Amino acid sequence: MLRRFGLYFFVLSLFATFANAQSKKQPSAKKILGHGKELIRVAEYHLAVEALREGVQYYPDNAMIHFYLGEAYLHSKVESKSKALPHLKIAQEAKLENKRLNLLLGKAAQYNHQFKSALSYYNIYLKSLDEDDDELREEVYRHILQCKNGIFLKKSEQSVNIVNMGSLINSPSIETTPVISADENTIIFTSRRKGSMGDEDPLSGMAYEDVYISHKDENGEWGMPENLADINTEFHDACAGLSPDGKTIFIYQSDESISRALTGDIYMSQFQSGTWSKSEKLPEGINTSAMESHATMTADGKTLFFTSDRDGGEGKMDIYAAHRLPGGGWATPYNLGKNINTKYEEGSPFIHPSGKIIYFSSKGHSTIGGYDIFYSVYDDEKKEWGKAVNIGFPINTADDDLDFCVSSDGMRGYFTSIREESEGGPDIYKVEMPQAEEIKVIELAGQVKTESGKGVSTSVEIFNNHTNELVEVVATDSIGHYSAFLKPGVNYGLRCVYDGYLMASQNIYIEEILEYLKLEQDFELKKVRDGEFEVLENIFFTEYSDLNSSSNRELKMLSEFSKKHPDYQIEIVLHTKSSEDSLVNVFTSKAKADAVMKALKKLDPEGSLLGKSYGYGSKYELPTAGGDGTNRVEYIVRERKEEMEVFDYDGLLEKREPIVFEDGFVFEVPEEGEEINLNAFITFKTGSNEMSDSGKKVLDNVIHILEKYSDIVMEVGGHTDNIGEEAYNKYLGKRRAQQIAQRMYIRGIDKSRLIVKSYGESSPVASNETREGRNQNRRISFKIISVDTDKKTL
Numbered sequence: 001m002l003r004r005f006g007l008y009f010f011v012l013s014l015f016a017t018f019a020n021a022q023s024k025k026q027p028s029a030k031k032i033l034g035h036g037k038e039l040i041r042v043a044e045y046h047l048a049v050e051a052l053r054e055g056v057q058y059y060p061d062n063a064m065i066h067f068y069l070g071e072a073y074l075h076s077k078v079e080s081k082s083k084a085l086p087h088l089k090i091a092q093e094a095k096l097e098n099k100r101l102n103l104l105l106g107k108a109a110q111y112n113h114q115f116k117s118a119l120s121y122y123n124i125y126l127k128s129l130d131e132d133d134d135e136l137r138e139e140v141y142r143h144i145l146q147c148k149n150g151i152f153l154k155k156s157e158q159s160v161n162i163v164n165m166g167s168l169i170n171s172p173s174i175e176t177t178p179v180i181s182a183d184e185n186t187i188i189f190t191s192r193r194k195g196s197m198g199d200e201d202p203l204s205g206m207a208y209e210d211v212y213i214s215h216k217d218e219n220g221e222w223g224m225p226e227n228l229a230d231i232n233t234e235f236h237d238a239c240a241g242l243s244p245d246g247k248t249i250f251i252y253q254s255d256e257s258i259s260r261a262l263t264g265d266i267y268m269s270q271f272q273s274g275t276w277s278k279s280e281k282l283p284e285g286i287n288t289s290a291m292e293s294h295a296t297m298t299a300d301g302k303t304l305f306f307t308s309d310r311d312g313g314e315g316k317m318d319i320y321a322a323h324r325l326p327g328g329g330w331a332t333p334y335n336l337g338k339n340i341n342t343k344y345e346e347g348s349p350f351i352h353p354s355g356k357i358i359y360f361s362s363k364g365h366s367t368i369g370g371y372d373i374f375y376s377v378y379d380d381e382k383k384e385w386g387k388a389v390n391i392g393f394p395i396n397t398a399d400d401d402l403d404f405c406v407s408s409d410g411m412r413g414y415f416t417s418i419r420e421e422s423e424g425g426p427d428i429y430k431v432e433m434p435q436a437e438e439i440k441v442i443e444l445a446g447q448v449k450t451e452s453g454k455g456v457s458t459s460v461e462i463f464n465n466h467t468n469e470l471v472e473v474v475a476t477d478s479i480g481h482y483s484a485f486l487k488p489g490v491n492y493g494l495r496c497v498y499d500g501y502l503m504a505s506q507n508i509y510i511e512e513i514l515e516y517l518k519l520e521q522d523f524e525l526k527k528v529r530d531g532e533f534e535v536l537e538n539i540f541f542t543e544y545s546d547l548n549s550s551s552n553r554e555l556k557m558l559s560e561f562s563k564k565h566p567d568y569q570i571e572i573v574l575h576t577k578s579s580e581d582s583l584v585n586v587f588t589s590k591a592k593a594d595a596v597m598k599a600l601k602k603l604d605p606e607g608s609l610l611g612k613s614y615g616y617g618s619k620y621e622l623p624t625a626g627g628d629g630t631n632r633v634e635y636i637v638r639e640r641k642e643e644m645e646v647f648d649y650d651g652l653l654e655k656r657e658p659i660v661f662e663d664g665f666v667f668e669v670p671e672e673g674e675e676i677n678l679n680a681f682i683t684f685k686t687g688s689n690e691m692s693d694s695g696k697k698v699l700d701n702v703i704h705i706l707e708k709y710s711d712i713v714m715e716v717g718g719h720t721d722n723i724g725e726e727a728y729n730k731y732l733g734k735r736r737a738q739q740i741a742q743r744m745y746i747r748g749i750d751k752s753r754l755i756v757k758s759y760g761e762s763s764p765v766a767s768n769e770t771r772e773g774r775n776q777n778r779r780i781s782f783k784i785i786s787v788d789t790d791k792k793t794l
Helices: 002-024 029-041 045-058 063-075 081-093 101-111 115-128 134-155 549-563 582-603 649-654 695-708 726-746 771-777
Strands: 161-164 175-180 186-191 210-215 236-242 248-254 265-272 292-297 303-308 318-323 346-351 357-362 372-379 401-406 412-417 427-432 442-450 459-464 469-475 481-486 491-496 504-509 517-520 523-525 533-536 568-575 610-615 632-639 713-719 754-760 779-786
Touching (some): 029 063, 045 063, 063 081, 063 101, 081 101, 101 115, 101 134, 175 236, 175 401, 175 412, 265 292, 303 346, 318 346, 346 401, 357 401, 372 401, 469 481, 491 549, 504 523, 504 533, 549 568, 549 582, 568 582, 582 610, 582 632, 695 726, 713 726, 726 754, 726 779
Parallel strands (some): 210 236, 236 292, 292 346, 442 517, 442 523, 568 610, 713 754
Antiparallel strands (some): 161 427, 175 186, 186 210, 236 248, 248 265, 292 303, 346 357, 357 372, 401 412, 442 481, 459 469, 459 491, 491 504, 533 632, 568 632, 713 779
């Protein structure tokens, strides 16, 4: 500690002397060089850059000042290293004799992605080394390998759009470690901007690191970042990771009061009741006496990935994983192995919500210089992570590229980098990757609300119906919103319980998906009261009336619900699919209802809370778009009385109104090739394939039409406004049409009856000069292609 204070006062004295000299007269070149070289020696490179940059203004022809300014740039953490090249070229043209000049020119050319020139400089420098310069020779060989990697990656340069996040997110100081919520409406990051919770770091002269948060407004623009005062301390606090649901943030914290210590730990904070909780240190095993700096968690909360430089790793900073134990603690962490970790440094892991792809930064593998961003895909057969793959140029540069996190569909990324357009030091960038392979995962989102429409704070339990295992318990926010990530090909049961309300369940089974799918599933809870009922969505039968074991979890939950409401009895009502023999239907439905009641009585042997079971066959049809309303199991709660009355189920169902189009809309089949007039459009947000709320009713109407007229083949057309490049709009129109076709397919419309087409910006229905017009042009159109059985494939 005393040595650090000594260095601090030494640097201050250097600047004081320099400032004093400047106030009297122009400092000599010798004095400028002396100060600059000394600042480089004590590794204060950003201060050296300031001093020597001012020096070249006084002495623009002084090759030595240019040489040391170039060296300072190459070591700077807050300036683009590419700025070194012109200054080192001046030294070269002046024939400055310095053995290290070709080494520095090689590095500067490498940072400017002039890889072939860099190789030439490195090879000249190698010839100048003595036989015993093994360490320098190894360093140069490593740079040569990086340049060869760069040449290879530049040949397959990716077509991506990289943009600086702008002066609201980025500042003249340093911004790093962006993490994004699954809906991309919230970003949390680390910044050393003015306004830090603590004083200035006395050694660097910058503010201590703090964690900030920003939200998008209704127009999709980022709001002013807010300091997370509930989390930040007076020392270093950095964002280390975010859970996919955005409710758990991991923080790196160091209590070192002079500068970032060589050790630090990972803490966790949770968003509860509208605020972030006080950060809590993760337990021993995750944290050690070494440094732990970044963390990322799988969507189900069962696996934590983090970085540590503890002993026993592959190299310096490695990536580890730990699995959550049944009791809530963490198992012993394990190193991810040589496919991920190298003898160099790895950092900033990010596990995609699918759980199958991990992104991270590394100074090893096939880097083209500094930290590069890599990804690895999990091999289910080998039960290990695959070999690291460089994400490519120009996302990766020869400088440090870190902290990569990716959108749920894999099409956009956010990361830290220093580039020519940086606001100051490392900045946060966004990359759009239209050529990336879309990650096929199901993002489930919805809201739990009461009959009045009020969202409530509770949880949604997700089960695997095949195995009866609990997959995840998802906590909602204060107004009932929840999100989770599901896999295709798995039959999921969702259940929600809230005090005073009926247990509600949903079933989600999507055998396969064509692309990333965002699925909305709300729960509207009904109060516990006499005669109220809910559908049991996860009751399954094998043959005739035999219950499938996949029903066990739902039945157990219903039994537990019943026991918590002793003033009510449970009755079971069952409906079956229609057939020619209605009498058989009634008998079948009654047998199935009896089977459900029998299974419930096994769970509650006393049976005091269980009532009667009824079978109504296909008598009461509930017409729903894409569903079979006649095939369902319902439970009804009845107030307990001395003599139970027979429930008048007929009377209740007769009050249900059929589904009709709003505003008196009557559909008439148009001519082939003619666009259907639906009196409304399915519209989208700018640059997005996310459907607006008003479009959901339009989609219901279209599905109803296709159900009524089973011989119709329909074109689903995607349209955009004229904002952006024409090629991108053509691509976006296709994405929008595919998203709608995917929803129609999931809701029961055969793929052979749907044809996807993109019109891009070519068929506007309104002027693109106004916002209202552009909103109308971002739409989906529907055309009747044929009204015969000549089906065409999607």
